[in-house]
Amino acid sequence: MLTHQPPIIAYESGRCTRCGTCLASCPVDALSLTEGRDVFDITVDHDACIGCLKCVRVCPAAALPERPLREIDFTNMRRALLACASDVTERHKASSGGVARTLARAALASKWVDAVYCAVQRNDEPFAEGAFLTSIDEIDRISNSVYCAFPFNRNLRLKHGGQRLKRVLYIGTNCQIQGAENFFLDSGVEFIKVAIICKQQKTRGYVRWARRMLKQSADDTTPIRYRGYGWPGRLTSGTATYQNYFRPFSMELWRVPGCRFCPHAIGDGSDVLLADPWNLISTTEGNAGLTMTMLRTERALALWNIAAPYLTEDRELTAADVQKSIDWKRYQKKQARISYFLGREASRARRLFYGFIENQRYFYGWLFGTFPVPEIIEKILNRTLKK
Ligand SMILES: Cc1cc2nc3c(=O)[nH]c(=O)nc-3n(C[C@H](O)[C@H](O)[C@H](O)COP(=O)(O)OP(=O)(O)OC[C@H]3O[C@@H](n4cnc5c(N)ncnc54)[C@H](O)[C@@H]3O)c2cc1C
Numbered sequence: 001m002l003t004h005q006p007p008i009i010a011y012e013s014g015r016c017t018r019c020g021t022c023l024a025s026c027p028v029d030a031l032s033l034t035e036g037r038d039v040f041d042i043t044v045d046h047d048a049c050i051g052c053l054k055c056v057r058v059c060p061a062a063a064l065p066e067r068p069l070r071e072i073d074f075t076n077m078r079r080a081l082l083a084c085a086s087d088v089t090e091r092h093k094a095s096s097g098g099v100a101r102t103l104a105r106a107a108l109a110s111k112w113v114d115a116v117y118c119a120v121q122r123n124d125e126p127f128a129e130g131a132f133l134t135s136i137d138e139i140d141r142i143s144n145s146v147y148c149a150f151p152f153n154r155n156l157r158l159k160h161g162g163q164r165l166k167r168v169l170y171i172g173t174n175c176q177i178q179g180a181e182n183f184f185l186d187s188g189v190e191f192i193k194v195a196i197i198c199k200q201q202k203t204r205g206y207v208r209w210a211r212r213m214l215k216q217s218a219d220d221t222t223p224i225r226y227r228g229y230g231w232p233g234r235l236t237s238g239t240a241t242y243q244n245y246f247r248p249f250s251m252e253l254w255r256v257p258g259c260r261f262c263p264h265a266i267g268d269g270s271d272v273l274l275a276d277p278w279n280l281i282s283t284t285e286g287n288a289g290l291t292m293t294m295l296r297t298e299r300a301l302a303l304w305n306i307a308a309p310y311l312t313e314d315r316e317l318t319a320a321d322v323q324k325s326i327d328w329k330r331y332q333k334k335q336a337r338i339s340y341f342l343g344r345e346a347s348r349a350r351r352l353f354y355g356f357i358e359n360q361r362y363f364y365g366w367l368f369g370t371f372p373v374p375e376i377i378e379k380i381l382n383r384t385l386k387k
Pocket residue numbers: 093094095096097098099100101102118119120142143144145146147148152171172173176196197198199200201202274275276277278291292326
Protein backbone atom coordinates (compact mmCIF):
# COMPACT_ATOMS: atom_id res chain seq x y z
CA MET A 1 0.00 0.00 0.00
CA LEU A 2 1.31 3.47 -0.86
CA THR A 3 0.55 6.44 1.37
CA HIS A 4 1.72 10.02 1.49
CA GLN A 5 3.71 10.56 4.66
CA PRO A 6 5.18 13.98 3.97
CA PRO A 7 7.70 14.52 2.60
CA ILE A 8 7.84 10.99 1.15
CA ILE A 9 5.65 8.29 -0.40
CA ALA A 10 5.73 5.32 1.98
CA TYR A 11 5.22 1.68 0.99
CA GLU A 12 3.64 -0.89 3.33
CA SER A 13 4.22 -4.44 2.11
CA GLY A 14 1.73 -6.10 4.51
CA ARG A 15 -1.23 -4.26 2.99
CA CYS A 16 -0.18 -4.38 -0.67
CA THR A 17 -2.40 -6.51 -2.93
CA ARG A 18 0.32 -6.58 -5.66
CA CYS A 19 -2.06 -5.28 -8.36
CA GLY A 20 0.71 -3.14 -9.91
CA THR A 21 -1.52 -0.10 -10.66
CA CYS A 22 0.97 2.27 -9.02
CA LEU A 23 3.64 1.22 -11.54
CA ALA A 24 1.39 2.27 -14.44
CA SER A 25 0.53 5.60 -12.81
CA CYS A 26 4.00 7.00 -12.16
CA PRO A 27 4.95 9.60 -14.83
CA VAL A 28 8.68 9.52 -13.98
CA ASP A 29 9.30 5.81 -13.35
CA ALA A 30 10.14 6.42 -9.71
CA LEU A 31 8.55 3.10 -8.71
CA SER A 32 10.08 -0.29 -9.35
CA LEU A 33 9.63 -3.92 -8.39
CA THR A 34 11.93 -5.60 -5.92
CA GLU A 35 11.82 -9.37 -5.98
CA GLY A 36 11.56 -10.98 -2.55
CA ARG A 37 11.61 -14.66 -1.66
CA ASP A 38 7.82 -14.92 -1.56
CA VAL A 39 6.31 -11.78 -3.07
CA PHE A 40 7.61 -8.79 -4.97
CA ASP A 41 7.58 -5.40 -3.26
CA ILE A 42 7.45 -1.85 -4.57
CA THR A 43 10.46 0.40 -4.12
CA VAL A 44 10.10 4.18 -4.25
CA ASP A 45 13.03 6.17 -5.60
CA HIS A 46 12.62 9.24 -3.42
CA ASP A 47 15.14 11.26 -5.50
CA ALA A 48 13.23 10.64 -8.74
CA CYS A 49 9.75 11.09 -7.19
CA ILE A 50 8.12 14.43 -8.09
CA GLY A 51 5.41 14.09 -5.41
CA CYS A 52 2.45 14.12 -7.84
CA LEU A 53 0.66 11.52 -5.61
CA LYS A 54 -0.80 9.68 -8.63
CA CYS A 55 0.42 6.37 -7.17
CA VAL A 56 -1.30 7.06 -3.85
CA ARG A 57 -4.57 7.98 -5.61
CA VAL A 58 -4.69 4.78 -7.69
CA CYS A 59 -3.65 2.41 -4.86
CA PRO A 60 -6.74 0.27 -4.09
CA ALA A 61 -5.27 -0.95 -0.80
CA ALA A 62 -5.52 2.50 0.74
CA ALA A 63 -9.32 2.12 0.88
CA LEU A 64 -9.40 -1.57 1.78
CA PRO A 65 -8.61 -1.71 5.51
CA GLU A 66 -11.31 0.84 6.37
CA ARG A 67 -13.92 -0.90 4.28
CA PRO A 68 -16.06 -3.52 6.01
CA LEU A 69 -16.78 -6.79 4.29
CA ARG A 70 -19.68 -6.09 2.00
CA GLU A 71 -22.96 -7.95 2.18
CA ILE A 72 -23.80 -9.06 -1.33
CA ASP A 73 -27.32 -9.40 -2.59
CA PHE A 74 -27.07 -12.44 -4.82
CA THR A 75 -30.77 -12.13 -5.71
CA ASN A 76 -29.92 -8.88 -7.45
CA MET A 77 -28.28 -10.46 -10.52
CA ARG A 78 -29.95 -9.98 -13.87
CA ARG A 79 -29.00 -13.56 -14.67
CA ALA A 80 -26.92 -16.28 -13.04
CA LEU A 81 -26.10 -19.40 -15.04
CA LEU A 82 -23.64 -22.14 -15.84
CA ALA A 83 -22.20 -21.66 -19.31
CA CYS A 84 -19.19 -22.48 -21.45
CA ALA A 85 -17.47 -21.81 -24.75
CA SER A 86 -19.20 -23.81 -27.49
CA ASP A 87 -15.77 -24.80 -28.81
CA VAL A 88 -14.62 -27.79 -26.73
CA THR A 89 -10.92 -27.09 -27.45
CA GLU A 90 -11.35 -23.63 -25.90
CA ARG A 91 -12.99 -25.21 -22.84
CA HIS A 92 -10.00 -27.49 -22.37
CA LYS A 93 -7.60 -24.56 -22.55
CA ALA A 94 -9.65 -22.60 -20.01
CA SER A 95 -9.81 -22.54 -16.21
CA SER A 96 -13.50 -23.43 -15.97
CA GLY A 97 -15.68 -23.25 -19.08
CA GLY A 98 -13.83 -20.63 -21.12
CA VAL A 99 -16.45 -17.88 -20.73
CA ALA A 100 -13.87 -15.14 -20.02
CA ARG A 101 -11.92 -15.77 -23.23
CA THR A 102 -15.15 -16.11 -25.21
CA LEU A 103 -16.43 -12.73 -24.00
CA ALA A 104 -13.05 -11.25 -25.02
CA ARG A 105 -13.29 -12.85 -28.45
CA ALA A 106 -16.87 -11.68 -29.05
CA ALA A 107 -16.19 -8.12 -27.85
CA LEU A 108 -13.20 -7.81 -30.22
CA ALA A 109 -14.81 -9.60 -33.19
CA SER A 110 -17.86 -7.30 -33.08
CA LYS A 111 -15.70 -4.21 -32.38
CA TRP A 112 -17.86 -3.61 -29.28
CA VAL A 113 -14.64 -2.41 -27.58
CA ASP A 114 -11.33 -1.00 -28.85
CA ALA A 115 -9.35 -3.37 -26.66
CA VAL A 116 -9.51 -6.09 -24.01
CA TYR A 117 -7.17 -5.82 -21.02
CA CYS A 118 -6.46 -9.21 -19.43
CA ALA A 119 -3.77 -11.61 -18.25
CA VAL A 120 -1.68 -13.21 -21.00
CA GLN A 121 0.91 -15.96 -20.76
CA ARG A 122 4.64 -15.40 -20.59
CA ASN A 123 7.38 -17.97 -20.64
CA ASP A 124 9.43 -16.40 -17.90
CA GLU A 125 8.63 -15.81 -14.22
CA PRO A 126 5.95 -15.10 -13.09
CA PHE A 127 4.62 -16.59 -16.36
CA ALA A 128 1.92 -13.95 -16.92
CA GLU A 129 1.43 -10.22 -17.42
CA GLY A 130 -1.44 -7.81 -18.09
CA ALA A 131 -1.81 -6.78 -21.74
CA PHE A 132 -4.12 -4.99 -24.16
CA LEU A 133 -5.46 -7.23 -26.93
CA THR A 134 -6.96 -5.58 -30.01
CA SER A 135 -7.47 -8.49 -32.41
CA ILE A 136 -9.05 -11.94 -32.20
CA ASP A 137 -5.76 -13.37 -33.50
CA GLU A 138 -4.38 -12.66 -30.03
CA ILE A 139 -7.03 -14.63 -28.08
CA ASP A 140 -4.74 -17.64 -27.73
CA ARG A 141 -2.36 -15.52 -25.63
CA ILE A 142 -4.97 -15.36 -22.83
CA SER A 143 -3.88 -17.36 -19.82
CA ASN A 144 -6.11 -19.52 -17.70
CA SER A 145 -6.02 -18.85 -13.93
CA VAL A 146 -2.65 -17.68 -12.68
CA TYR A 147 -2.67 -18.05 -8.92
CA CYS A 148 0.70 -16.49 -8.20
CA ALA A 149 0.56 -12.70 -7.79
CA PHE A 150 2.05 -10.59 -10.58
CA PRO A 151 1.80 -6.83 -11.22
CA PHE A 152 -1.21 -7.21 -13.53
CA ASN A 153 -2.07 -3.50 -13.91
CA ARG A 154 1.50 -2.43 -14.66
CA ASN A 155 0.80 -2.16 -18.41
CA LEU A 156 -2.39 -0.07 -18.16
CA ARG A 157 -2.33 2.98 -20.47
CA LEU A 158 -4.84 5.52 -21.75
CA LYS A 159 -3.54 5.06 -25.32
CA HIS A 160 -2.80 1.92 -27.27
CA GLY A 161 -1.01 1.82 -30.65
CA GLY A 162 -0.96 5.63 -30.65
CA GLN A 163 -4.78 5.82 -30.38
CA ARG A 164 -6.62 7.10 -27.31
CA LEU A 165 -8.75 4.27 -25.95
CA LYS A 166 -12.51 4.87 -25.77
CA ARG A 167 -13.98 1.58 -24.62
CA VAL A 168 -12.13 -1.26 -22.90
CA LEU A 169 -13.26 -4.69 -21.69
CA TYR A 170 -11.28 -5.33 -18.54
CA ILE A 171 -11.03 -8.86 -17.08
CA GLY A 172 -9.47 -9.05 -13.62
CA THR A 173 -9.83 -9.76 -9.92
CA ASN A 174 -11.37 -7.50 -7.28
CA CYS A 175 -8.25 -5.58 -6.21
CA GLN A 176 -7.10 -5.23 -9.82
CA ILE A 177 -10.49 -3.84 -10.86
CA GLN A 178 -10.44 -1.31 -8.06
CA GLY A 179 -6.93 -0.20 -9.03
CA ALA A 180 -7.95 0.06 -12.70
CA GLU A 181 -11.09 2.01 -11.76
CA ASN A 182 -8.89 4.57 -9.98
CA PHE A 183 -6.52 4.61 -12.97
CA PHE A 184 -9.29 5.28 -15.52
CA LEU A 185 -11.17 7.73 -13.25
CA ASP A 186 -12.06 10.94 -15.16
CA SER A 187 -10.11 9.71 -18.22
CA GLY A 188 -13.18 9.42 -20.46
CA VAL A 189 -12.39 5.74 -21.12
CA GLU A 190 -15.50 3.56 -20.84
CA PHE A 191 -14.48 0.58 -18.82
CA ILE A 192 -16.54 -2.65 -18.83
CA LYS A 193 -15.65 -4.86 -15.89
CA VAL A 194 -15.54 -8.64 -15.92
CA ALA A 195 -14.63 -9.75 -12.38
CA ILE A 196 -12.86 -13.04 -11.81
CA ILE A 197 -13.90 -14.19 -8.35
CA CYS A 198 -10.75 -14.44 -6.26
CA LYS A 199 -10.54 -15.35 -2.60
CA GLN A 200 -6.77 -14.95 -2.56
CA GLN A 201 -3.66 -14.79 -4.70
CA LYS A 202 -0.63 -16.87 -3.88
CA THR A 203 2.97 -16.18 -2.91
CA ARG A 204 5.96 -18.09 -4.29
CA GLY A 205 5.68 -20.51 -1.37
CA TYR A 206 2.84 -22.03 -3.40
CA VAL A 207 5.10 -22.23 -6.46
CA ARG A 208 7.76 -24.01 -4.41
CA TRP A 209 5.10 -26.47 -3.23
CA ALA A 210 3.88 -26.89 -6.83
CA ARG A 211 7.42 -27.62 -8.09
CA ARG A 212 7.75 -30.26 -5.38
CA MET A 213 4.46 -31.90 -6.44
CA LEU A 214 5.65 -31.76 -10.06
CA LYS A 215 8.91 -33.41 -8.96
CA GLN A 216 10.92 -30.42 -10.16
CA SER A 217 13.67 -28.65 -8.27
CA ALA A 218 12.77 -25.38 -6.53
CA ASP A 219 14.97 -23.36 -8.93
CA ASP A 220 13.47 -24.88 -12.11
CA THR A 221 12.29 -22.14 -14.46
CA THR A 222 10.07 -24.20 -16.79
CA PRO A 223 6.76 -22.29 -17.15
CA ILE A 224 3.97 -23.39 -14.82
CA ARG A 225 0.34 -23.56 -15.99
CA TYR A 226 -2.07 -23.83 -13.08
CA ARG A 227 -5.20 -24.95 -14.95
CA GLY A 228 -6.38 -26.43 -18.24
CA TYR A 229 -7.08 -29.93 -19.62
CA GLY A 230 -10.72 -29.97 -18.52
CA TRP A 231 -12.38 -29.41 -15.17
CA PRO A 232 -11.02 -28.89 -12.55
CA GLY A 233 -7.85 -29.34 -14.53
CA ARG A 234 -4.20 -29.99 -13.90
CA LEU A 235 -1.12 -28.21 -12.76
CA THR A 236 1.49 -28.68 -15.49
CA SER A 237 5.04 -27.63 -16.23
CA GLY A 238 6.74 -28.94 -19.36
CA THR A 239 5.86 -32.63 -19.37
CA ALA A 240 5.27 -32.78 -15.59
CA THR A 241 1.69 -32.97 -14.38
CA TYR A 242 -0.05 -32.89 -11.01
CA GLN A 243 -3.80 -33.41 -10.71
CA ASN A 244 -4.70 -32.48 -7.11
CA TYR A 245 -3.17 -29.03 -7.27
CA PHE A 246 -6.11 -27.46 -5.43
CA ARG A 247 -5.74 -29.65 -2.34
CA PRO A 248 -4.07 -27.14 -0.03
CA PHE A 249 -5.13 -24.24 -2.23
CA SER A 250 -8.29 -23.22 -0.40
CA MET A 251 -6.51 -23.36 2.92
CA GLU A 252 -5.15 -19.87 2.56
CA LEU A 253 -1.61 -21.03 2.83
CA TRP A 254 0.75 -18.73 0.98
CA ARG A 255 -1.87 -16.00 0.73
CA VAL A 256 -0.56 -12.59 -0.43
CA PRO A 257 -0.64 -10.37 2.69
CA GLY A 258 -2.93 -7.70 1.17
CA CYS A 259 -5.62 -10.34 0.43
CA ARG A 260 -6.49 -10.31 4.13
CA PHE A 261 -8.00 -6.86 3.66
CA CYS A 262 -10.05 -7.66 0.59
CA PRO A 263 -13.59 -6.42 1.29
CA HIS A 264 -14.96 -9.30 -0.72
CA ALA A 265 -14.00 -11.75 -3.39
CA ILE A 266 -16.29 -10.25 -5.95
CA GLY A 267 -15.29 -7.25 -8.06
CA ASP A 268 -17.02 -4.14 -6.73
CA GLY A 269 -19.63 -2.86 -9.12
CA SER A 270 -18.53 -5.18 -11.90
CA ASP A 271 -20.75 -5.94 -14.89
CA VAL A 272 -20.01 -9.66 -15.08
CA LEU A 273 -18.75 -12.07 -12.39
CA LEU A 274 -17.09 -15.35 -13.32
CA ALA A 275 -16.25 -18.25 -11.02
CA ASP A 276 -15.48 -21.94 -10.92
CA PRO A 277 -18.52 -24.22 -10.63
CA TRP A 278 -17.44 -25.67 -7.25
CA ASN A 279 -20.24 -27.66 -5.56
CA LEU A 280 -22.37 -27.40 -8.71
CA ILE A 281 -20.70 -29.95 -10.98
CA SER A 282 -18.65 -33.01 -10.19
CA THR A 283 -14.87 -32.73 -9.92
CA THR A 284 -14.28 -36.37 -10.76
CA GLU A 285 -15.73 -36.74 -14.23
CA GLY A 286 -12.83 -35.15 -16.08
CA ASN A 287 -15.35 -33.20 -18.14
CA ALA A 288 -14.68 -30.08 -20.14
CA GLY A 289 -15.84 -27.59 -17.49
CA LEU A 290 -18.42 -24.84 -17.02
CA THR A 291 -18.14 -21.29 -15.74
CA MET A 292 -20.48 -19.95 -13.08
CA THR A 293 -21.53 -16.70 -14.71
CA MET A 294 -23.38 -13.79 -13.13
CA LEU A 295 -24.64 -10.95 -15.28
CA ARG A 296 -25.27 -7.89 -13.13
CA THR A 297 -25.92 -4.95 -15.44
CA GLU A 298 -27.58 -3.98 -18.73
CA ARG A 299 -24.10 -3.76 -20.27
CA ALA A 300 -23.47 -7.33 -19.16
CA LEU A 301 -26.65 -8.51 -20.89
CA ALA A 302 -25.64 -6.62 -24.05
CA LEU A 303 -22.21 -8.28 -24.02
CA TRP A 304 -23.82 -11.67 -23.42
CA ASN A 305 -26.04 -11.20 -26.49
CA ILE A 306 -23.02 -10.35 -28.61
CA ALA A 307 -21.19 -13.45 -27.35
CA ALA A 308 -24.24 -15.76 -27.65
CA PRO A 309 -23.16 -17.33 -30.99
CA TYR A 310 -19.93 -18.57 -29.33
CA LEU A 311 -21.45 -19.74 -26.03
CA THR A 312 -23.48 -22.68 -24.76
CA GLU A 313 -25.80 -22.18 -21.79
CA ASP A 314 -26.07 -25.17 -19.45
CA ARG A 315 -28.62 -24.08 -16.81
CA GLU A 316 -29.90 -21.07 -14.88
CA LEU A 317 -28.83 -20.76 -11.22
CA THR A 318 -30.62 -19.43 -8.17
CA ALA A 319 -29.08 -17.08 -5.59
CA ALA A 320 -28.81 -20.11 -3.27
CA ASP A 321 -26.81 -22.04 -5.89
CA VAL A 322 -24.37 -19.14 -6.21
CA GLN A 323 -23.94 -18.77 -2.43
CA LYS A 324 -23.40 -22.51 -2.09
CA SER A 325 -20.80 -22.57 -4.84
CA ILE A 326 -18.78 -19.67 -3.44
CA ASP A 327 -19.33 -20.94 0.11
CA TRP A 328 -20.12 -17.31 0.74
CA LYS A 329 -21.25 -17.36 4.38
CA ARG A 330 -18.16 -19.19 5.55
CA TYR A 331 -15.82 -17.05 3.51
CA GLN A 332 -17.52 -13.85 4.67
CA LYS A 333 -17.30 -14.82 8.34
CA LYS A 334 -13.66 -15.78 8.11
CA GLN A 335 -12.58 -12.79 6.05
CA ALA A 336 -14.48 -10.36 8.32
CA ARG A 337 -12.70 -11.67 11.40
CA ILE A 338 -9.25 -11.64 9.88
CA SER A 339 -9.45 -8.20 8.27
CA TYR A 340 -11.07 -6.84 11.44
CA PHE A 341 -8.26 -8.24 13.52
CA LEU A 342 -5.58 -6.96 11.20
CA GLY A 343 -7.40 -3.64 10.91
CA ARG A 344 -6.41 -3.34 14.58
CA GLU A 345 -9.93 -2.77 15.87
CA ALA A 346 -10.44 -6.15 17.52
CA SER A 347 -10.23 -6.92 21.23
CA ARG A 348 -6.90 -8.01 22.67
CA ALA A 349 -8.09 -11.60 23.08
CA ARG A 350 -9.18 -11.79 19.44
CA ARG A 351 -5.93 -10.30 18.23
CA LEU A 352 -4.01 -12.91 20.17
CA PHE A 353 -6.19 -15.72 18.82
CA TYR A 354 -6.01 -14.67 15.17
CA GLY A 355 -2.36 -13.75 15.53
CA PHE A 356 -1.79 -17.37 16.55
CA ILE A 357 -3.82 -18.71 13.59
CA GLU A 358 -1.92 -16.48 11.15
CA ASN A 359 1.46 -17.55 12.51
CA GLN A 360 0.39 -21.17 12.33
CA ARG A 361 -0.45 -20.57 8.67
CA TYR A 362 2.99 -19.09 7.94
CA PHE A 363 4.57 -22.09 9.62
CA TYR A 364 2.51 -24.65 7.67
CA GLY A 365 3.10 -22.76 4.44
CA TRP A 366 6.84 -22.89 5.04
CA LEU A 367 6.67 -26.57 6.01
CA PHE A 368 4.66 -27.64 2.93
CA GLY A 369 6.91 -25.67 0.60
CA THR A 370 10.17 -26.81 2.10
CA PHE A 371 9.95 -30.46 3.10
CA PRO A 372 8.18 -33.51 1.68
CA VAL A 373 5.34 -33.75 4.20
CA PRO A 374 3.61 -37.18 4.24
CA GLU A 375 0.03 -37.08 2.96
CA ILE A 376 -1.50 -38.09 6.29
CA ILE A 377 0.26 -35.20 8.11
CA GLU A 378 -0.78 -32.87 5.28
CA LYS A 379 -4.42 -33.90 5.82
CA ILE A 380 -4.27 -33.30 9.58
CA LEU A 381 -2.61 -29.90 9.17
CA ASN A 382 -5.10 -28.88 6.48
CA ARG A 383 -7.98 -29.82 8.78
CA THR A 384 -6.69 -27.60 11.60
CA LEU A 385 -6.36 -24.71 9.13
CA LYS A 386 -9.97 -25.12 7.99
CA LYS A 387 -11.11 -23.61 11.27
C1 LIG B 1 -6.01 -15.71 -8.36
C2 LIG B 1 -7.35 -16.34 -8.67
C3 LIG B 1 -8.11 -16.89 -7.63
C4 LIG B 1 -9.36 -17.47 -7.93
N1 LIG B 1 -10.10 -17.96 -6.88
C5 LIG B 1 -11.31 -18.52 -7.13
C6 LIG B 1 -12.09 -19.03 -6.06
O1 LIG B 1 -11.69 -18.99 -4.90
N2 LIG B 1 -13.31 -19.56 -6.35
C7 LIG B 1 -13.80 -19.59 -7.64
O2 LIG B 1 -14.91 -20.07 -7.86
N3 LIG B 1 -13.07 -19.10 -8.67
C8 LIG B 1 -11.85 -18.56 -8.46
N4 LIG B 1 -11.09 -18.06 -9.50
C9 LIG B 1 -11.74 -17.97 -10.85
C10 LIG B 1 -11.61 -19.19 -11.72
O3 LIG B 1 -10.36 -19.84 -11.54
C11 LIG B 1 -11.76 -18.84 -13.22
O4 LIG B 1 -10.86 -17.81 -13.55
C12 LIG B 1 -13.12 -18.36 -13.60
O5 LIG B 1 -14.03 -19.37 -13.28
C13 LIG B 1 -13.22 -18.04 -15.10
O6 LIG B 1 -13.07 -19.23 -15.82
P1 LIG B 1 -13.13 -19.26 -17.43
O7 LIG B 1 -12.86 -20.65 -17.87
O8 LIG B 1 -14.40 -18.60 -17.88
O9 LIG B 1 -11.91 -18.32 -17.79
P2 LIG B 1 -10.88 -18.45 -19.00
O10 LIG B 1 -11.61 -18.37 -20.29
O11 LIG B 1 -9.92 -19.55 -18.77
O12 LIG B 1 -10.12 -17.08 -18.82
C14 LIG B 1 -9.40 -16.82 -17.64
C15 LIG B 1 -9.38 -15.34 -17.46
O13 LIG B 1 -8.78 -15.03 -16.21
C16 LIG B 1 -7.74 -14.09 -16.44
N5 LIG B 1 -6.73 -14.31 -15.39
C17 LIG B 1 -6.10 -15.46 -15.10
N6 LIG B 1 -5.31 -15.28 -14.03
C18 LIG B 1 -5.45 -14.02 -13.65
C19 LIG B 1 -4.89 -13.25 -12.60
N7 LIG B 1 -4.03 -13.76 -11.72
N8 LIG B 1 -5.25 -11.97 -12.50
C20 LIG B 1 -6.12 -11.45 -13.40
N9 LIG B 1 -6.70 -12.12 -14.39
C21 LIG B 1 -6.36 -13.40 -14.50
C22 LIG B 1 -7.28 -14.33 -17.85
O14 LIG B 1 -6.71 -13.21 -18.42
C23 LIG B 1 -8.58 -14.65 -18.55
O15 LIG B 1 -9.21 -13.50 -18.95
C24 LIG B 1 -9.84 -17.50 -9.26
C25 LIG B 1 -9.05 -16.98 -10.29
C26 LIG B 1 -7.82 -16.41 -10.02
C27 LIG B 1 -7.00 -15.82 -11.14
